[in-house]
Amino acid sequence: xxxVTQSQPEMSVQEAETVTLSCTYDTSESxxxxxxxxxxxxxxxxxxxxxxxxxxxxxxxxxxxVNFQKAAKSFSLKISDSQLGDAAMYFCAYRSFDAGGTSYGxxxxxxxxxxxxxx
Amino acid sequence: xxxxxxxxxxxxxxxxTSVKIECRSLDFQATTMFWxxxxxxxxxxxxxxxxxxxxxxYEQGVEKDKFLINHASLTLSTLTVTSAHPEDSSFYIxxxxxxxxxxxxxLFFGEGSRLTVL
Numbered sequence: 001x002x003x004v005t006q007s008q009p010e011m012s013v014q015e016a017e018t019v020t021l022s023c024t025y026d027t028s029e030s031x032x033x034x035x036x037x038x039x040x041x042x043x044x045x046x047x048x049x050x051x052x053x054x055x056x057x058x059x060x061x062x063x064x065x066v067n068f069q070k071a072a073k074s075f076s077l078k079i080s081d082s083q084l085g086d087a088a089m090y091f092c093a094y095r096s097f098d099a100g101g102t103s104y105g106x107x108x109x110x111x112x113x114x115x116x117x118x119x
Numbered sequence: 120x121x122x123x124x125x126x127x128x129x130x131x132x133x134x135x136t137s138v139k140i141e142c143r144s145l146d147f148q149a150t151t152m153f154w155x156x157x158x159x160x161x162x163x164x165x166x167x168x169x170x171x172x173x174x175x176x177y178e179q180g181v182e183k184d185k186f187l188i189n190h191a192s193l194t195l196s197t198l199t200v201t202s203a204h205p206e207d208s209s210f211y212i213x214x215x216x217x218x219x220x221x222x223x224x225x226l227f228f229g230e231g232s233r234l235t236v237l
Contacts, residue, residue: 050224097224105151106168
């Protein structure tokens, strides 16, 4: 079974600064997806960024980028030019790629990191 | 993007009663939906996988008779919490992959339903 670990229960950053959220995972699969989801106080889950494991290039979405280290099974999220609206709980998540596997489609989440943005 | 809608968003019920939560895919068909449970400031824990036209698959430790799941159509899955007790109070979230979503791996989430059992 896959596991996802977020070792930072809480992080804080000053507005306009950069912050990095850590995530490690454990799997025996070679193909999979990794995601970062954001959950603001409304509790609606919002996709921030996705990474396909077969892609070596790190995914980037505007101010959000990841550092994907497949061999180290690490998937950190960097938020640049932090904004007050970035304050939320962030979840790292893993999803199997294998359509024939029993775990297909399920997301396995990390424990979450609460991000506070100070003005 | 694809939209998943949950209803109700907030429900309060008395202990011993049953509560039904609906999860609808509004602009796509979902043969599979996932039900998660989340306690305050904690992660999402998968409860069960809902399969259209067949029985749901429950995660270990989840009581099948307590949390009844029905996936009667390609756009609707329901979770019924039977004989609810205060310890069932939680935030329940459904999610679904769109048919086109299998190529991106993304799942789409409902708004969630907050259940409070008195």
